[in-house]
Each structure stands twice: as C-alpha cells, then as structure tokens.
Amino acid sequence: MSHSEVDVCALISTKEEQDSFHQHINALDGCDNNIAFFFDPDECVEYILSIHQEKGLLILGKGQCHLVDIFSTLPCIFYIYLTEAQHYNDASRVRCIISSPRELLEKNDLNFSISPSIESRLHGLTTTDVRDDGVAFCYTHTMLLVLLHTQKPANNVHEDMLKECRATYDGNAKELEKIDEFVKTYESMKAISWYTKDSFLYRQLNAAFRRANILTIWKFRFIIQDIYRQLEILHTEQSKNAKAISHNIYRLYRGQRMTLNEFKQIKDGVGHLMAINSFLSTTKYRNLAEIWAGDGEDRQKLESVIFEIIIDESEFGDISVVFADITAESIFEEEREVLLAMGATLRIESVEPEGNAWKICFRACPFEDRIYRELKTRFPKCNESLIFNENMSRLMIGQALLSMGEIEKAQQITQQMDRFQDPIANCMDTILKSSIELQKPESDSTESNERIRLWENLSKMKESFKAVKPLTGFHDNFYPNRLQIAEKMKNPWHNNILRGIAWTAAQENDNDTAIQCLQEALLRSCDDDLRATVCMQLALIYIKQENWRAVLETCEKSFNLPKVSEKSPMLLSAHDISASLYQQFKDNCNALVHYKRAVELRCQHHSSHDPKVSADKMRIALIFLELKDMDAAFKIFGEVIELDHSKDTRVAYERMGLIYLLRGDCDMAHYCCTQSLEMAQREVSPDIDLIIKNHLHFAMIEYMWKHFDEADAHMNEAIAMSTNCQCTQRTKKEIQTTLDALHSLDTRRHMTTN
Template sequence: MLDINTNLSENERHQILWLDTTDKNSDTCKRQRCSLSSIVTYSSIEECEEYIRHNEHCRIALIVNDPVKTETITKLSELEPVTAIYFRTSENARDKSEASQLKKIWHVTTSLDIDNLIERIKNDEKKRTRASESLVFNIFQTDSSSPHEMTSTEINGEFLHSQLLLDSLLTMKASNNELSLAIAHCRTEYQNSPSDLSKVNEFQSNYSSEHALNWYTQDSFVYRILNRAFRSQNIDVLYLMRFIIRDIYKQLTEQQNEATMPNDKVYRAQLISKEELENFAKGNLVAMNSFFSTTLTRAYALFLLTSGQVEHQDLAYVLFEINISRRLTGAKPFADITTKSAFPVESEILFMAGSIFRIVDIQLENNDVCVVKLVLCGDDDHNLKTLFEHMREDIPPECTSIAYGIVLANASKLEQAERFFRNILNELPIDDPLITHCYHQLGNVLDDKGEFEESLDYFEKALAKKLETLNEDDPRLANTYTCCGVGYLRKNDLKRAIFSYQKALDIYKNAYGQDHEDVAMCLFNIGDVNIFENKFEDALDMFQQALNIWMKCLPESHPDLARSHMAIGNAHVQLLNGGQALMHYDTALKIMISSLPSDHHELAALHDKLGNLYYSTGDNEHAQEHFEQAFLIKRKHYPSDHSSMVDTYHAIGLIYRDSGDYQRAVELLEQAVAIHRNILPPEHESSIQLLQDLTGAKAALTLMMSEMA
C-alpha cells in the first residue's frame, strides 16, 4: 500500500494557522488549543507564507480574517501544505458567496466564536485525513491465472486469512485484563504526548462497551491506533485492542437493527495508488480490512476528495459508490452511527472491518475522478464461504480462546503465533486444561519454524497431559499421536513415527469410519514414512488414497488438497515421472494461491520443488523464477543462516554457474556451505556434493579470471 503520510507525529502533521492582519484577536488566539496542534498566529502575510513554505510535510488548516485580499487567499491556497481555508468575515465586509468560491475554502463564517470554529476544523480535518489515509483491502479473484504468472493481485489467500483473523478476534471470550493491557500499550505509545496521555487516562476511567463508537469517532488516540494497526496489519496491536473492535461490532449490529437507512447508496472518497486501482480492475471481490466510513451524499464525498488534497503522479482520485441492502444475510454489520458519534452533526455510515463488496464497474468521470461501483456482499454472494466455514471448523470448540494464535500459525505468521502461545502459557494457571492445547499448537508452530527438537518436546508434553484424562481410543488423542509421529520422522526415527501414525489411524477409523478427513491425514503421513524408506510406489498409493478421501469431504480449494497433490508430485519425481509430477505441482500451486497467504512457508517449499523439477529438465529460466520466489518467502520467515536456506542458495548458485556468472555462483554456494556445516557432518552425501559444486565453481571462476588477464 502507498502511505502518503509522513512519519511526523499527529501534532506535527496537523496544524492550524491564524492569519489576522488586524491583530485584534492574537491574544485570544494564543490561548486556544486543540488536539490537532497548537494554533500558530500571524499578523504578517509574508511571515505566514514563509512558515507554510518551510513546513511542506504538514497539513495546515488556515484561518483568515477579513480584510485579507482575494488575491492573497488565492496565493496561499496554492501552497501545497494548505489543505483548507476558513474565512472569518463580518456580514457586510465581503459577499459570502464570492468568498466560498475561492480554492480550498471550506467554510465562510460571520461568527466570532472561535471555539465552534476550532471544533469544525477538527471535524473537517478528520474527514480530509480519512480520504488520504491508506485503504487496507484484499482483492479476491474467482478466476485463477496460470501458476507461472504470479502477480501481486493473486492474493486470495490473504483475503481468506484476514477474514479468519478478524473472526477469531470477534469470537474470542473476553478476559479480565483486556483493558489494562491495552491501556499499558497506549501509555507506552503516547508517552511523549501529554494531550494523548490525558485522553488515555480519560479512556481508562470512563470507557464502557456502549460508548465504543463514540470513542472511535473522536479525534483521539483510539481512532489513530486502531486504524494504524489495521493499515499496517499489526496483529499484536489488533489483539490488544480486540475488546473495542468487538464492542464496535456489537454496537453496529444493534444500530443496524434499530435505525433505518434513508437510501440504499453510500459513498466514500479515497486517494489510492494507481497500481491498486489496476488491481480493482482485475478482481471480483474486495474485502475492506479496516473500518470503512462512508457518507450518504455524493457531492460531499467528491468535495472531500478534490478539496485540499495533494496531487501526486502515483495517486488516483477514487469515489466508491456502494449499493447496500438491509436484507442481506451474513454480511458484516453496517449502520448510520450519527447518534452514537462524537460528532452527531456528521451523517456517517460505518461498515465493520472485513466487509466484503463485489466490484461491479469502474468508470472515469470528466473531473478525473475514478468511480468504483461496489455492491455489499452477504455470505452467499462469494464462493469462499464453504472454504471459510470449513477452515473455521478446523479449530476445535475448546480452542476458541486461542483461535487467534491458530489462525496466525495457519497463515504462516509464525513469530507472532509463537509469541501468542507463549504469552498464553505464562498467564494460565498450572491446572488449566487449555495448557494442553497450547502445548500442541506451540509444537505445530515450532515444527513449521524448523525447531524440531523443541517442537517434539511440546507434542510429547501435550500427549502426556491428554493421557492423564482421556480414554485410549479418544479421537482427541489421535491428533497429538500424529504430531508426535511428525517429530519422530524429523529425527529419522521411522519405527516410532510409523507406530504413532498407525495408533492415530486406528483411533480415527474406530471413531469415524474409513472415509473421514482425519483418516486421510494418517494415510498421508504413512506415505511420508514410505518416502523415507524409499518405498515410492507404496508412498504414491498412500498419497492417492488420502487425496481420494479429501476430495470427498473438503472444499476444492482446501490447503490439504494442495498438500496431497504436492506429495504425489514428490513421489512421481522419485519414480522419474516428470510430467505427472509437474501436473500435480501445478495443481497444488493453484490451490495454495487461492487458500494461503502469498508468503506462506509451504508455498516456498512448493516453489523449491518446481524449481528442482524444471532444473532437472534443463529449463533454467523457469527454475530460477521458482527458486527466487522460494527465497523471497523464506527471507520473510527465517534468518539468512537458517537451515531451510541451504537448498535455495545451492540451487540458485548452480543456475548462476550454468549461466557463466561464476562470481555470483561462488557467493551463493559459499553461503550454502557455511550453513550446511552446522547441520550435517562433512562426510554426509549432501555435504560432499555441495562442496564439490563450490570447488567446481571456484575453479571455473579462477580460469575465467586468468583468461581475462
């Protein structure tokens, strides 16, 4: 997303200047303060202009007193930092309609009440800022493109997991320390801002769930911290502020049921990057991942968009025109929040974060404003519903309170997921049954991070605690047996791995029959053991059995289907069936793109597989594309010396060697060797091969340098 705001503080960004050439009101003005900033006063036009020019990163609201000339107002309005001008005049000093036509004039008043004017400026600045803030959204495409044409718009996985994360926040049970933890964070965040700290104190003393919307609509830290967290997808802050997100959801639902909407169309003014606008043209659905504020008046939305905004060659003026229906089922709540707002004179329709809209049309109007027509969607209006519900049901009811961490882990947000589960473990009493589930989930996270020893330790702890309270044939034991089997397989302890998998398989078959998805998972895992045993035909049979069962009971875009296709592809590679392997890898890639975030660690593994397959056929161009995709994903999750980086460094190094770029090849192969030394002994087969490749690349580089000399 293109963030057009600077890193200045809120008070530095938003300033009010008062230009009063009569200098009658300067003493009064100096005493005025507002939460946007201190008012800066000038009686000299030249000094005022100089100040504006030297504060080019600020957003300045300018109060101008009559008798400043029209030419002067026009000149000041052309300065980029000036976003709005408020003209104070007497009844007879100047024709009000003439003044209101000047550029960037937001209000002409004859009132001398400065307090009311300051309140209006605060309210207007909030609206202008909202139009220029980055909009956080995910695009969903119903038609997948070729898996080899990977673009930034293929973000169906982000679309799905952002919905799951929000759902887990809303369904999480309230805890006694929610408010105190959020307050502590806010105190740290605003420790250098006395005005904000004062608001934090007021919030701590006076907040209640029925005032959530009032606090959100105030020009205060609540709006800023929530929207910044949504914009940056700061999942730690969103978790801390979950109570107010939940309360806003509740208030919107109540208000939607009680209040009536005067019409079925609303509008939103927005500056977005031209690249993002192109993504709208390619997508079918859009999910707004933050609270989405709209107005009932089209003309007012256009005024917000075109008045006082900074022109930028990479930005587009967009007017969202949204059709809504109160009869929709399953849509996120929306409501006219005027009566709940801190600014009740402002008519505002607020949509819950995560609201989904269908993209109907995009048109360019004569004023260079692009109109994006949207229709609010309910659950039955998009084909992710089945997959979403199934992935939500994957979280056991007894794990609702830790669902946020599970969704983070499934989205490959491994550091955040680990931190979440460790924090929960530190807070729980020693006899809390949730500890067992945290052990299990933490084991999953650590396994995905490649920390296999500690992962197995947590799986074994979880199994031991379950065995204390559950019968031996309880299905809740089977999942932990399966995870222990994964840990044993990582250690090459095939005997204990197959014992654990078979134990889980027997429990699941006894409880659910032959065609259950958990039975398929056990067959899949036994196939993994067959791969380790070099029994590739047996492995292929197990993977195919698992796929056949999953195809009966899972949505067509479920990640487990991708995993089975990937495993079948692996078996075909070992059996030298390259064409079959590529077909299954491509199918797996299409499913993963539609169901997993684009930086998911399993996508990196699949790109590595595709890279190796293409390299084996001599197609180095496609091989390099996939290896580099894998590298980009791994770099987000692992340090540069992580064991998972070895294969990628090695593979890309060989491609550079083959292309004659021996210098780059040596650099990459040396990185691979340095990491590999910490994993396997030098006499290991892979260590010997890697060292031979490095030696060969160095020899070729030396020869090339000598020939050049």
C-alpha cells in the same frame, strides 16, 4: 530519535523554534496532536519514508524552506507549510506561508481537532485485493474470525491496549487524561461513541489497520469485538425498519482524495474483489461525499473520487454485510455517518469520470464464514470455547500469517503466547512452530543439515497430529479424507492441504503419494512464491529417492516462475541444490552459474557477511582451481579471506599458498601456509587433512629454498600424522604425490651435482 504516532513533522534549525511550537501547542485548546521535530533533513526524510502509508503534514522552519521541492516529491506528504518566502515548482503541495507558530495554530489550519471520519478520508481505504481468492484474502477473514470469537478474560480486558496507548502518548497530558477517562467510564455498548471521538482510540487502532500491524491489532481485539457487536445490533434494528417499508437495497457514499497510485490500483482492478480490513466511514447522502471528494483542484498529485457502495441484502440470504447508521452514537452527528464493519467484501464494478471527480462503484458480495465451519468440521469434539481460547486464537493467526509467507510476524505472535494448560493447544503449537521452522531460511548449515532439520520438524508435526486426533476428533490426518477436502477447495488453502498430505506421506515413505499430491498442487491456482515452495518440497522428496535428474528439473521449474520473489528462500535453496548436484556430476559450468546466483541473492536480500556467501565463494574458487583458471581462483580466495569466516578462511589461505607455490613465489606461499596452519591448529577439533596439506606445501617450499633438512622434517610430520590420525584417502594420495615429486627433484639435484 524515537517518536510517537504523529500527523505532523517539522524540520527546523533552532531549539528556540521548537520551544516556540511547543509553547503554542500547549496553549491551544483541543490540540491533541504530537509534532515530530527534526534538525537533520536526512533524518526527517528517513522518518517520513518509514511512515509511507500515512498522509503527513510538513512544516519547514527558518533556513529549511529551500528544501521544499525535495519534500514535494514524497508521495506521503499531504501539505507543506513554509515559514519564509521561497520559490517552489509544485504549488499543489504548498499550503501557505506562515510567519510564526501562533499564526498557524490560531488558524487551526492543520485541523488539530479533526474528526475521525474526516481523518479517514485523508488516509484512504484499508483493503486487500483478493484477485484469485489469494492467501491474503484468507488471512483477512481468518483475522476477523479470530478477533470476533476470542473469549474475553474475566479481568483486565484492555490491559494490553492501554499499555500500548500510554506508551505512545507518554508526555501528552491531554491524551493520557482521555485514557484515564476510558478506564473509568468505558462500557461495551459505548464502543462506537468512543471510536468516533477525536482521541487516542481511533488514531491508534486505525494506524494499526493501515499498517497491517497484527501485533497492535491483537491488543485492540476486544474493542474491535465491541464495535462490531454494537454495529450488528444497530444493523438488525435498522434492517427491521427498512424491511417494513420493503426496502432492502442500500446505497452508501464516501468522498475522498486519493494518490494517483492508489487510484490506478483500483481503476486497474475492475472486476476484482476487495476485502475491507478496517471499519469504513460512509454516508447515505451523496452531497456530503461530494464535499469530501473535492473538485479535482489537486489533480497533479491527488484524484477526487466518490465511492458508491451498493448493498442488496436480497443477494445475501442468511449472510449479511454489517453496517449501521451511527449518527445517534457519534459525537459528530452532523456527518450523518454510516459505518461499514471490517471484513466486508466488495467487488469493483466500474470506474467512470463524473464532472471534476471520478465515481467508483462497488457492490457488496456475500461472505460465507467457511473458515469457521471448516474449523468445526475438523475439530468435531471441540466446543467453541476450546477453539477460540486466547492461545488457540493466536495459533490461528500465526498459521494465516505463515501461509502468507510472513514468517517473522508468525513467530512474533506465537512467541507472546502463555504456557499452555491444555494438550490440544500444545499439539497445535508444535504443529505451527514446526511449520515455521520448515520455512525459515537457515544461514549457517550444510545441505544435509537442512534436510535433517526438515524431516525432524515433519516428524514433530506427525506426532502432534496423532496426539491431537483422539482429543478433538481431528480426522484430517488420513490421505483419503484430506484429498477429499482438498478437492472441494479452490484457493491456496487447497495447496496447503496437499502439501500437508505430502509431508505425512513422505514421513511414512509413501513417496508416490507425496509426489502425486505435490504435482497436483503445482497445477492449482496460487502465487509463484507458494509454487516455488511446492517445487522445493518436491525436490527434497526426489533427493530422498536419489532421483537426481528429477531434482534438477524441479529446481529449474522454480527458476522459470515469472513472478517468484527474489527474496524467496525457496529460490535460494533451489540454486544451492542445483549447484551442488552439477558440481557432483562434474558439470562445472552449470555449477558456477548457480553458485554465483546464490551468492548474488544472499548479498542482495540477506547479508554479504552471511556464512553461506563465504562457503559458496569457496566452492566457486575451488571450481576455478579445478578448471586451471588460477587468476579467477586467486581473486575469489582473496574475497573469502576478506569475509573472515574461520573455516573457509584457513582453507582459502592454504589454496592461495598452493597457487603462489605453483607460480614460484615461495615467500608468499610460506606466509599463506603459515596463516592456514596456525588457524587450523587453534581449532578444538583440528582439521587433520588441512594441517597435512600445509606441511606438504612447506616441504616443497623449503626444498625450493634448498633447506633440505627442513623439507624432510615437514615431510616426516605429514607422514606421521597420516599414520597416527585419521585422514582421507585423497590426502594420502597427495602425500605420495609430494614424495614422488621430491624424489624426482632430489634425483635431478644429485645428477646435477655429479
């Protein structure tokens, strides 16, 4: 079932009940909301959980009210409306009991004409916890930088946005009328007025902000520009008036109810910075904020909080926090709204109780647009129009997403780019896409292929750096300059520069410089997932040097990182490499530990049908076979056959045939070897060694059955294939071993006969 962006869900039992709701909604003036209807409770729960960042309202229809206590446990449900009397345990969530849709809608109890600033207080803050200058903070400011500087096209400025909105409100005549009105009447200087209307624009844009949906945010980029620029103009005008009366300290207030989890995150974050990822509605009047906060009546589920945001412009110098009183621009003038622009950086100063509510004090901090200055420094020959054209802007967001580990989102934003018309964008596109390929987990390739893929993409990056340098003045390609820039940076971008230097150095076989940079990166402040990535890059250089001890020690560092995500592809790669090396060194116990852990991680976070799961299980079974643990080997070979990956399955059948043969079960041995041989012979490039091994097993089976002619035929076939086709020395030794065994058995047979 597909649904538009909604505020209300209804779990009902009959089509008549759904029709009744539709009838009354259509008759109600000013009702712009959609209701998502469900007949299946499981489907309703699944949908509600899928919009966990929203605050939803739920109607339980006739015959469904007995589920009220189950839905009360969902944190995203704001209020529940019942259509029949029902006992319930949590009174804080049940709003009222209604007898018909008419009663609910005529009371307007769902606030269908809710103003955007009121709605924002239901949804809470959209922020990034900066903590130690985290990568997410860099992403927030990079996104804002790109959104504000991307150049508008000459025509069809809002085409992507309008398509998105029309698709969302398909079938909603009133919203589609508003979209048509927007097309006819919108002007840049009316952006705030449109934003504050109860309409599609506010709902769609802020839903994208709350979900951090960069693909949707990108479609609204020019609206965001207009709102921000209009706020800047208003801020400049209002600041002049404030300075005229020697006033440059502002106190803004915001009242809302927060979930206990959201409140705890802020309370535990005193002293931390928060980046505001959307436009934030506030007021200069504390009494209005107190009304919005409430008096703690829902404390079991929600905390009443009052935000006080202190902005001292004397602390900012030439840098400013953009905010403005938009009372004159808003259609809801009675709210006395002050809108704070996205990108503002706030420090959590204190969290203290005040009466029946909590007061959370923030202080605005200067945001220096260093990312913009860094771009101008790195591309001295490029003017702003070249850096911030449509494609380059997408590339910058893609790089920011990649730095956060959001590989799929980075791919999505870059896949939508047009064909490049300029060589600079082509070069930067190659660099970004090669970076994405470097971090993508490959599910079906050998370790050697992984290394080849890595170095191929690094080569593309190196050539692109060389090509872009004369076009842009890009001087970030030399080790000294890059190290100098890296030393000045105290956040994870520093680590990325060090990694970039290491990549370039490794490509030029300057492994000492590469190792030095990566070891330095491990000492810098960053999250454990990024640290695991650095460890893996360092391990690959040690592999190139064949410094196996260093490889294992570096992989061990990845395993000991306390906060590395189990979903990290780098952690998985470290287990793969460690297992392979331990097996190579005949340390079967450690090899088994790492192969088993790799299988666990793939099954939990990728797929149990991943071809690498089958390959790793095959290696585990072969190790058990080498350790003479036939029962364990037999069990794992059976699991490999169930996974049904052709290459591993035919080998598993051959090995199981051998185990049956050693156990004296010739019937099952014959069946398994037949399966293996038939699969091998169907291949375009048959596995000669596997075919020969099966013929050797057949020779032993036929001999045990006293079919001596058939045994000789299989033996002769194996010898002929080893002579006419290339096979390994190990297979040739197995042929000789089988011949000796048959000769010994034949000698004993003749002696017994005599």
